[in-house]
Structures are given as C-alpha cells and as structure tokens.
Amino acid sequence: MYPINPDRTKPWNDLPLLPPARELYEDIQVFTQLGNAKASLGRLQGRSIAIPNQGLLINSISLQEAKASNAIENIFTTDDELYKAYSEQQSRQLEGPAKEILNYREALWLGYEYLQGDQAFDEAYFIKMYRTVSQFNDGIRPPVAQIYIKEGGSGLNAGKASYTPPRGQGIIEAKLQNLIDFLNDDDQYPLDPLLKMAIGHFQFEAIHPFRDGNGRTGRIFNIHYLTKKGLLDYPILFLSRYIMDNKDDYYACLSGITQKGNWKSWLLFMLKTVEVTANITYNKINDIISAKDAILDAVILENNISRPESLVSTIFTEPFTKVKHLTDRGLYAENTARKYLDELTRIGILEKRMIQGNSYYLNLELYRILSE
Numbered sequence: 164m165y166p167i168n169p170d171r172t173k174p175w176n177d178l179p180l181l182p183p184a185r186e187l188y189e190d191i192q193v194f195t196q197l198g199n200a201k202a203s204l205g206r207l208q209g210r211s212i213a214i215p216n217q218g219l220l221i222n223s224i225s226l227q228e229a230k231a232s233n234a235i236e237n238i239f240t241t242d243d244e245l246y247k248a249y250s251e252q253q254s255r256q257l258e259g260p261a262k263e264i265l266n267y268r269e270a271l272w273l274g275y276e277y278l279q280g281d282q283a284f285d286e287a288y289f290i291k292m293y294r295t296v297s298q299f300n301d302g303i304r305p306p307v308a309q310i311y312i313k314e315g316g317s318g319l320n321a322g323k324a325s326y327t328p329p330r331g332q333g334i335i336e337a338k339l340q341n342l343i344d345f346l347n348d349d350d351q352y353p354l355d356p357l358l359k360m361a362i363g364h365f366q367f368e369a370i371h372p373f374r375d376g377n378g379r380t381g382r383i384f385n386i387h388y389l390t391k392k393g394l395l396d397y398p399i400l401f402l403s404r405y406i407m408d409n410k411d412d413y414y415a416c417l418s419g420i421t422q423k424g425n426w427k428s429w430l431l432f433m434l435k436t437v438e439v440t441a442n443i444t445y446n447k448i449n450d451i452i453s454a455k456d457a458i459l460d461a462v463i464l465e466n467n468i469s470r471p472e473s474l475v476s477t478i479f480t481e482p483f484t485k486v487k488h489l490t491d492r493g494l495y496a497e498n499t500a501r502k503y504l505d506e507l508t509r510i511g512i513l514e515k516r517m518i519q520g521n522s523y524y525l526n527l528e529l530y531r532i533l534s535e
C-alpha cells in the first residue's frame with residue numbers, strides 16, 4: 164500500500180522514496196494504454212527523421228510546447244506576438260508573456276543539449292531548468308520558505324491547500340537525489356521508460372524543490388526524459404497542450420496519489436497524454452511537410468526565382484521571415500531578398516506586415532498549421 168498524506172496543510176516529509184511498489188501500477192489497463200502510447204510515439208519518432216531542415220522546423224514546433232506549458236500558469240499571449248518575438252531571436256529584449264514563453268523554449272533546448280552524451284540527470288540539470296524558466300537565480304528552496312499548492316488551480320499560496328510539499332534541511336535534497344537515481348539507474352530500477360517518466364514527473368511535483376516554476380520544470384523534464392532515453396531524437400512532443408486542456412484531471416490525478424494512493428489513474432492520464440499528443444504532433448509534421456512541398460512547386464513555377472529550395476526552407480524555419488534572415492544566410496543580396504519576399508506576397512504565400520516600422524513576412528500556411 165502507498166502511504167497516504169495524513170494532512171495536506173502540513174509539509175509531507177514522509178513522501179515515500181521511489182520506486183512505488185509494483186502492485187500499485189501493474190495493471191492490465193495500464194499496460195494496454197502503455198502499448199498504445201508507445202505505438203504512437205514510435206510512429207512520431209519514425210516520421211520526425213523525415214523532417215527536412217530538422218533543427219529549424221523543430222524550433223517552431225517547440226515554441227508550441229512552450230506556449231502551451233506557459234498557458235497553464237495563465238500566461239497567455241497571441242501567436243502573433245509570440246512569433247514576432249521569436250523572429251527577433253532574443254528573449255533578453257522582450258518583456259511579458261512572450262518572454263516567458265521564449266524562456267521555456269530556451270530551457271527545452273538548453274536541457275536537451277545539457278543531457279547529450281554521458282551527462283545523466285543531476286541536481287544541476289533541474290536547477291538549470293528552473294532558473295531558465297523562472298529567471299530566478301536561487302536554487303532549492305530553503306527550509307524557511309512556506310509554500311503549498313492551492314486547491315483546484317495553479318499557483319502557490321492562495322486559497323486552501325491541496326498539498327504541502329516536504330520542508331526542512333536536507334530533506335528536499337535527499338528526495339531529489341533518490342528521484343535522480345531512479346531516473347538514471349535502469350539496472351536497479353528496470354521499468355518501462357514511459358512509466359518512469361510519469362512516476363518521475365509526479366515525484367518531482369510532490370517534492371516541489373523550487374519556490375516557483377515547478378510545474379514548468381517538471382513538464383520540460385518529461386520531454387528531456389524521452390530524448391535522453393532515446394524514445395525521441397528531438398524535443399518535439401506537445402505534452403503540455405493536452406495537459407493544459409485537461410488541467411483539472413492533471414491536478415486531480417496528482418492529488419489522487421497523495422490523498423488516495425491512486426497511481427493507476429495518474430499513469431493512465433500520463434500515458435494517454437503521450438498517445439494523444441504524439442498523434443497530434445505526427446499529423447502536424449505531415450501537414451507542414453506537405454505544405455512545404457506544395458509551396459516549393461508553386462515557387463519553382465514562378466521560374467524567375469533563383470535557389471527556390473533555400474528560399475522555401477527559410478520561410479519554413481519560422482512563421483515570420485525578415486529580409487535579414489535571407490541575407491544573413493548569404494542567400495541573396497538585400498534587394499533580391501526583398502524582391503522575392505514581395506513576390507511570394509503577391510502570389511499569396513506570404514503576408515507582409517509592418518510591426519514597429521519593420522517588415523515581417525508571415526508564412527500563412529505554416530502559421531495556420533502551428534496555430535490550430
């Protein structure tokens with residue numbers, strides 16, 4: 164049996180170490196759903212290899228994950244603002260929601276890079292992710308920080324407590340170290356990686372090692388766990404979108420473990436999240452690839468445009484293109500670049516927008532696919 168938290172208003176210093184007992188999750192429904200999730204994920208992974216211009220297109224896709232994860236905390240922003248901000252590349256010069264989203268996206272890549280090669284999950288990884296998403300400079304919260312999770316909604320310390328994480332000198336560190344060992348040591352803890360991801364995410368949220376940003380850090384962790392364990396080559400799964408759309412269930416399932424020891428519902432929820440989002444992402448990639456092929460054909464028909472492949476690649480790197488993006492790549496001289504972008508605007512592929520005195524060219528089809 165999983166010990167239940169006796170008082171949700173008091174720090175749960177008895178949060179059990181991992182792993183949970185096998186009988187808590189070994190269940191036919193869980194294994195059936197695990198099979199479905201793995202099949203969808205495998206199909207996505209297979210398809211993602213076919214993405215032309217990989218790293219670049221993936222930037223646009225990962226921006227969607229960032230947007231969704233941040234929306235959970237009620238940081239909303241329009242796609243327009245977001246993409247404009249993104250095409251400026253530099254989050255430092257931004258303020259407000261767009262900046263938060265770019266911070267998240269930056270953390271997605273930073274953690275992905277950090278975990279390349281032999282680098283295993285460690286405390287420094289979690290702190291790095293926390294600092295990047297929250298823009299705070301501290302680390303694990305000190306024993307004096309009195310935090311709790313409020314009932315039925317995100318955010319800390321407002322309303323009744325649904326859960327109060329452990330507190331005290333060395334306690335958080337010890338539980339985090341146990342989580343890290345569980346994640347890294349597959350010999351001692353031989354469990355399917357999708358189950359380990361879901362168990363790890365719960366445990367991270369239950370430890371709640373930071374004063375804020377634990378939700379975002381934990382959701383970034385999910386994706387990094389999949390890339391680290393080789394289930395995905397790139398951090399391109401929109402898990403946060405589904406989690407946000409089902410936020411009440413997400414919270415209820417987390418509380419279900421601490422209050423009822425109900426691991427099964429939690430695992431089913433997370434496995435469903437993987438299945439649904441892998442399918443959505445798979446379809447999105449297909450749509451983007453088809454749109455790109457169709458637009459390339461149209462551009463080639465124009466036959467006065469040189470290097471059509473490179474031009475089309477660039478406008479599929481991100482939804483907003485600037486003349487500078489083409490000249491920076493050494494593709495064309497400035498006048499030619501502008502002429503081509505205007506030409507693509509004339510034939511309805513791009514839409515020209517003036518924002519603060521600068522011209523941006525919006526790839527209408529890519530924008531539509533990413534926004535839907």
Ligand SMILES: Nc1ncnc2c1ncn2[C@@H]1O[C@H](COP(=O)(O)OP(=O)(O)OP(=O)(O)O)[C@@H](O)[C@H]1O
Nearest residue numbers: 235236317318326368369375376377378379417418
């Ligand atoms: N009952 C619960 N037990 C454990 N963790 C929970 C529970 N309810 C919610 N959480 C987690 O706590 C997170 C909120 O914590 P925190 O404010 O530190 O993170 P955040 O990233 O700032 O917020 P958000 O996830 O709302 O964007 C939720 O996203 C969820 O992951």
Ligand SMILES: [Mg+2]
Nearest residue numbers: 318319375376
């Ligand atoms: Mg918060």
